[in-house]
Amino acid sequence: MPKKVLLVMLLVLLALAAFWFWPKNETATVAVDKPQPEAMAEPRQTPVVPAVAPVPIDQYQQEELKQSFSLLSQAYAADLSYPSYSRPLTSADHQLLNPNYFDTVALPLEGGASASLVLPKYRFTYPEPVVFSLVMESLSPQQVKAELREQQSGKVLAQADLTATPDSTEWPHQFDGSENWDGAMELVVLFEAQGKTQQLQTGLDYSYPVATITGIGSSSSRGSDLVIPVNLDVKKAGMYRLRANLFTENKQPLAVLTAEGKLTEGSAILDLKAFKQVLQQQAGPYWLGTFVLELRSAMPAEATRYGDSKEPGFVVDAIDFGQLSDEPFVLNDEEKQRLQFLQQLAGG
Amino acid sequence: MKLLKMAAAGLALLSLPLSAALNGHTVVLVHGFQPANLADRPTGADVTSNGADYWAGFWLSRADARIDWPSQERITGKIATDYVWPKLQQLSRSGSCNNGCIFVSHSTGDLVTRYIIDNQALWLKNAGLQPLNIIASFDFAGAGGGVELADLAVNVAGGGSWTDAALRAALSLWLGQIPTPSNIGVLNDLRVNTARQLASFPTSRVPRLRFAGAGSDFLNATGPFLPGTDDGVVASHSSCGASAVGSFDSCSANVAFDGKLASQSSGVKAFMPYHYPMLMGNDYSHSGLIEDSRDGEVTAANANANYLNAEALQFQTYQQKRGWWIFASNYLLVSGSDRNSMSSLVSQAAD
Numbered sequence: 206m207p208k209k210v211l212l213v214m215l216l217v218l219l220a221l222a223a224f225w226f227w228p229k230n231e232t233a234t235v236a237v238d239k240p241q242p243e244a245m246a247e248p249r250q251t252p253v254v255p256a257v258a259p260v261p262i263d264q265y266q267q268e269e270l271k272q273s274f275s276l277l278s279q280a281y282a283a284d285l286s287y288p289s290y291s292r293p294l295t296s297a298d299h300q301l302l303n304p305n306y307f308d309t310v311a312l313p314l315e316g317g318a319s320a321s322l323v324l325p326k327y328r329f330t331y332p333e334p335v336v337f338s339l340v341m342e343s344l345s346p347q348q349v350k351a352e353l354r355e356q357q358s359g360k361v362l363a364q365a366d367l368t369a370t371p372d373s374t375e376w377p378h379q380f381d382g383s384e385n386w387d388g389a390m391e392l393v394v395l396f397e398a399q400g401k402t403q404q405l406q407t408g409l410d411y412s413y414p415v416a417t418i419t420g421i422g423s424s425s426s427r428g429s430d431l432v433i434p435v436n437l438d439v440k441k442a443g444m445y446r447l448r449a450n451l452f453t454e455n456k457q458p459l460a461v462l463t464a465e466g467k468l469t470e471g472s473a474i475l476d477l478k479a480f481k482q483v484l485q486q487q488a489g490p491y492w493l494g495t496f497v498l499e500l501r502s503a504m505p506a507e508a509t510r511y512g513d514s515k516e517p518g519f520v521v522d523a524i525d526f527g528q529l530s531d532e533p534f535v536l537n538d539e540e541k542q543r544l545q546f547l548q549q550l551a552g553g
Numbered sequence: 554m555k556l557l558k559m560a561a562a563g564l565a566l567l568s569l570p571l572s573a574a575l576n577g578h579t580v581v582l583v584h585g586f587q588p589a590n591l592a593d594r595p596t597g598a599d600v601t602s603n604g605a606d607y608w609a610g611f612w613l614s615r616a617d618a619r620i621d622w623p624s625q626e627r628i629t630g631k632i633a634t635d636y637v638w639p640k641l642q643q644l645s646r647s648g649s650c651n652n653g654c655i656f657v658s659h660s661t662g663d664l665v666t667r668y669i670i671d672n673q674a675l676w677l678k679n680a681g682l683q684p685l686n687i688i689a690s691f692d693f694a695g696a697g698g699g700v701e702l703a704d705l706a707v708n709v710a711g712g713g714s715w716t717d718a719a720l721r722a723a724l725s726l727w728l729g730q731i732p733t734p735s736n737i738g739v740l741n742d743l744r745v746n747t748a749r750q751l752a753s754f755p756t757s758r759v760p761r762l763r764f765a766g767a768g769s770d771f772l773n774a775t776g777p778f779l780p781g782t783d784d785g786v787v788a789s790h791s792s793c794g795a796s797a798v799g800s801f802d803s804c805s806a807n808v809a810f811d812g813k814l815a816s817q818s819s820g821v822k823a824f825m826p827y828h829y830p831m832l833m834g835n836d837y838s839h840s841g842l843i844e845d846s847r848d849g850e851v852t853a854a855n856a857n858a859n860y861l862n863a864e865a866l867q868f869q870t871y872q873q874k875r876g877w878w879i880f881a882s883n884y885l886l887v888s889g890s891d892r893n894s895m896s897s898l899v900s901q902a903a904d
Binding site: 270271272273274276277280281284285289292297298299300301304306307308310312313314315318320327328344356393398401402403404405406407408409410444446448463465501502503504505506508539540542543546547549550 | 576578629630633634637638653672675676679680686688689699701704705707708711712713714715716717718719720741744745746747749750753754756757758759760762778796797798822823825826827829831832853855887888889898902903
């Protein structure tokens with residue numbers, strides 16, 4: 206390439222760079238002959254000279270942050286327009302739709318290789334096996350061993366030599382569950398490749414169920430709520446929290462429902478309630494699933510324990526939608542105070 | 554440097570007002586992970602001293618109480634029993650939160666705060682005490698969604714000859730050392746899955762206001778090991794409060810970390826329950842978010858779609874004479890961020 210062309214290109218690049226890094230504070234002006242919004246913005250480029258005298262951008266400082274808090278208080282108020290026991294659910298609510306999701310974090314290795322432990326979920330419940338797979342990229346170990354350990358004591362609960370899939374990219378395995386396993390566990394995999402070893406590990410939870418959902422009773426209407434009684438077989442007494450997702454018959458998400466109550470051993474019922482506004486005018490039938498049953502921690506150092514469900518979900522009978530009243534939900538005092546606080550920040 | 558910080562902490566303590574409340578509400582600080590604790594293993598007064606030191610840059614003199622905890626321990630273990638629980642009882646007995654408390658957290662303090670929000674009412678009731686009335690939390694660089702570097706640190710601590718050298722270097726920069734299996738402590742809780750499963754959805758609807766940065770204290774050495782935009786330690790999926798792990802480049806669908814108003818295809822669009830993105834700073838690093846020093850401009854993460862309308866903003870954004878119009882962009886910047894740190898902006902707005 207001729208030197209002149211290179212020189213011209215260099216000059217153009219320098220001009221672009223100078224333009225890009227031009228100080229921003231020399232460019233911020235706002236026209237005053239138009240109504241001013243609460244939001245503020247600052248351009249990066251030199252503005253056209255306005256027809257009227259420019260006003261320093263700082264003039265609107267307070268408006269800006271108030272606008273942010275105003276949007277926040279509106280968003281929070283919208284969230285509080287539903288009772289805490291019945292929150293609307295959409296397909297975007299990944300966490301609520303997949304409360305037992307396991308995210309894989311790959312360990313980068315020398316030479317661009319990587320190793321990952323892949324699990325179908327984070328929390329397993331007896332008698333489920335602990336299913337997992339070592340996934341390798343750009344490296345094929347000759348020997349792979351796995352151990353399941355109690356996280357607190359380090360005690361080894363199970364161990365195995367793993368065998369690769371035919372394409373030698375995965376080393377799947379499962380440890381059969383034991384009724385003696387309960388609590389935080391560590392899955393540790395040790396592999397050897399080209400004479401060098403590497404350890405890989407991840408945490409998981411294994412629960413011996415403290416209660417089991419055995420079914421649901423007949424749904425009914427109570428004020429503005431659809432009430433769904435959930436039958437439980439309780440093995441360990443205490444304060445329980447039950448969460449479940451309510452879907453349309455076609456499995457479109459409607460609401461995440463929460464019920465809490467102190468339960469004694471034996472048969473028990475927790476009532477889930479769906480506020481009329483989350484039902485989107487749908488009279489059912491519905492599908493109730495994605496159960497998370499927790500025995501709450503009663504004091505510090507006492508771990509949360511989990512229950513299970515005999516079935517992944519249950520059909521909730523259709524109701525006479527007209528029986529649900531339109532009475533609004535009333536915030537409790539703490540929620541009112543939280544909302545007022547945010548509204549104060551917004552200058553309201 | 555540490556001596557200077559401790560001196561500043563001491564001075565700040567001496568000048569602590571009788572009540573440092575924001576808007577009449579008691580302010581409780583919950584600090585984050587302190588890497589030096591893994592080797593030092595502080596207890597008792599040293600934990601308290603470290604806690605004061607941690608917040609000395611800005612928030613110490615604006616707080617009424619702190620929950621200090623050592624990083625060599627686990628959240629559901631000794632951190633809860635020996636450090637969180639005594640302070641919760643003290644706050645309840647003193648009635649400090651009767652008019653509402655604001656929790657200000659940084660980094661792992663976000664996760665500790667979520668654990669507190671989920672459990673404090675039941676624990677205190679069972680102990681015959683009044684539950685705390687927590688009206689909001691301000692979460693700077695929140696690590697409640699987990700930290701990929703913690704997953705990697707735990708793996709590297711386990712040992713191996715295959716570990717990527719750049720990763721070891723990045724972890725050394727962050728932690729000041731490569732930990733051993735016996736001194737991982739709270740890094741266990743910070744692993745992405747463990748963190749996201751801990752008290753993931755408290756019943757209490759405390760609004761959690763998120764403040765996120767995109768700078769780095771480590772010359773971007775840690776960035777390649779974190780998904781999307783990060784602040785050197787925490788990825789945006791965590792600091793923004795995203796409902797899922799992902800490669801996010803903004804806490805907003807409408808505005809970038811640097812304030813540029815444009816649709817963000819990699820912006821967070823779904824959040825954990827009652828998590829609200831507030832402010833973003835492109836040049837604020839993980840630690841810089843709670844200091845008093847200004848690190849560039851700050852943008853509002855909760856900008857609504859109307860901001861995308863250039864006319865509505867009333868700003869002229871290009872110079873016709875120069876002919877650079879194709880490069881013109883609108884930027885949404887928080888007023889005062891040209892003079893104040895992000896923490897200062899938040900404190901002023903809340904007071």
